[in-house]
Ligand SMILES: Nc1ncnc2c1ncn2[C@@H]1O[C@H](COP(=O)(O)OP(=O)(O)OP(=O)(O)O)[C@@H](O)[C@H]1O
């Protein structure tokens with residue numbers, strides 16, 4: 001792992017967010033450091049995607065702060081954060097379906113200030129890395145689900161981020177593809193990018209993450225290494241519900 005200054009981190013501090021009375025987040029503290037892969041897990045509806053929205057400027061917290069490399073960036077809009085090195089993927093969709101696979105990546109590169117030549121070069125490398133080079137001239141809508149997810153990650157990487165937040169990027173991949181995808185995630189982190197990985201596939205999370213943060217009902221619940229989290233009774237309780245434990 002290449003790293004670097006410990007103040008280089010993207011952090012959520014004491015985050016609360018409610019939507020018409022529904023408390024989606026009610027006390028989340030999490031820090032993503034450059035060069036690491038941090039897993040974010042929790043049951044459906046726990047608040048994981050909401051937290052990604054907070055960390056990337058797609059929504060703002062009611063309470064708490066978002067810090068980027070020591071600067072308070074709470075309330076910065078998404079496009080400004082994208083230019084400052086914070087990139088994300090979405091749980092669903094958000095590709096330009098009628099543009100080609102290559103154009104999807106190039107547009108993302110151009111939007112963060114790359115020249116045409118740079119955008120083209122970056123797109124070629126990223127499509128190779130994500131196993132989509134042979135499909136690069138097809139419309140994005142023709143991609144099978146697994147490749148669509150990988151194109152989402154390639155697009156995020158085209159902004160040359162320091163922090164990359166991936167919301168269930170491996171959903172729909174088969175076992176072999178998941179293994180390869182895990183390797184790509186590790187290689188991205190090794191270049192100094194902090195990667196936040198949300199996935200319900202615990203084997204993938206355990207295999208690629210240095211640390212795992214568990215959210216339950218909008219609260220930070222547990223954080224540890226894969227071994228610590230694997231051995232944790234609290235994790236079982238988090239998924240099965242505390243009331244159900246014997
Ligand atoms: N814009 C919104 N308006 C209303 N409610 C919202 C909004 N965003 C999130 N919520 C609610 O906040 C809670 C957390 O949702 P969120 O999508 O963050 O969960 P999640 O952990 O990503 O779940 P999943 O694993 O199913 O993707 C849910 O109750 C959801 O309905």
Ligand SMILES: [Mg+2]
Nearest residue numbers: 048049050091
């Ligand atoms: Mg989600």
